Amino acid sequence: ELKVEQNPLFLSMQEGKNYTIYCNYSTTSDRLYWYRQDPGKSLESLFVLLSNGAVKQEGRLMASLDTKARLSTLHITAAVHDLSATYFCAVERGGIQGAQKLVFGQGTRLTINP
Amino acid sequence: DTEVTQTPKHLVMGMTNKKSLKCEQHMGHRAMYWYKQKAKKPPELMFVYSYEKLSINESVPSRFSPECPNSSLLNLHLHALQPEDSALYLCASSRRGLEETQYFGPGTRLLVL
Numbered sequence: 017e018l019k020v021e022q023n024p025l026f027l028s029m030q031e032g033k034n035y036t037i038y039c040n041y042s043t044t045s046d047r048l049y050w051y052r053q054d055p056g057k058s059l060e061s062l063f064v065l066l067s068n069g070a071v072k073q074e075g076r077l078m079a080s081l082d083t084k085a086r087l088s089t090l091h092i093t094a095a096v097h098d099l100s101a102t103y104f105c106a107v108e109r110g111g112i113q114g115a116q117k118l119v120f121g122q123g124t125r126l127t128i129n130p
Numbered sequence: 131d132t133e134v135t136q137t138p139k140h141l142v143m144g145m146t147n148k149k150s151l152k153c154e155q156h157m158g159h160r161a162m163y164w165y166k167q168k169a170k171k172p173p174e175l176m177f178v179y180s181y182e183k184l185s186i187n188e189s190v191p192s193r194f195s196p197e198c199p200n201s202s203l204l205n206l207h208l209h210a211l212q213p214e215d216s217a218l219y220l221c222a223s224s225r226r227g228l229e230e231t232q233y234f235g236p237g238t239r240l241l242v243l
Contacts, residue, residue, distance in 0.1 A: 049231060058220060059173065061231040104172055114226050115161035115180040120172035
């Protein structure tokens with residue numbers, strides 16, 4: 017059974033600081049996704065990581081994937097308040113023609129204080 | 131158009147009621163999904179439709195009945211729900227491409243009394 021674990025689950029940080037969220041998964045997968053969810057809202061896709069060593073960056077967020085270590089990281093640089101949200105990683109379990117079967121991590125609730 | 135729409139936004143129903151949730155996308159995606167999300171928890175996959183056929187049912191109780199009338203529409207029929215079924219129900223869609231992702235709708239917040 018595929019298990020996806022994030023840490024930390026809660027993160028309170030100051031504006032301007034850097035931090036990293038970790039996502040570990042238990043079985044082999046070539047695809048990993050990061051999503052953002054604001055309170056009371058739906059999920060917004062941030063990154064799709066497709067292969068070992070993949071690195072994607074968008075603004076102050078950078079995501080990477082190490083399939084050998086079964087680890088993805090989401091790095092936040094010089095945090096700003098607007099990045100406060102819950103961040104989920106999700107790993108594709110595979111096995112469906114034409115569709116994805118995602119298993120989500122528990123989510124990391126990020127609060128950025130002025 | 132990169133939008134998935136869901137109706138209604140909010141729904142309150144009694145345990146004896148029958149109601150339906152609706153999801154629509156016009157992105158040409160051939161995979162559509164229903165998720166259930168409880169407060170402060172990750173989304174849990176319920177059903178997957180691929181090319182309008184039910185591909186996955188994640189052991190969901192029969193009081194939830196999905197339907198995919200065509201490639202743009204996905205319904206979730208609800209009957210005899212329990213209070214513990216109260217949650218945010220999210221619909222998503224995706225295509226199979228090199229860097230596909232799932233696009234989520236805004237969700238229907240369901241309260242079962």
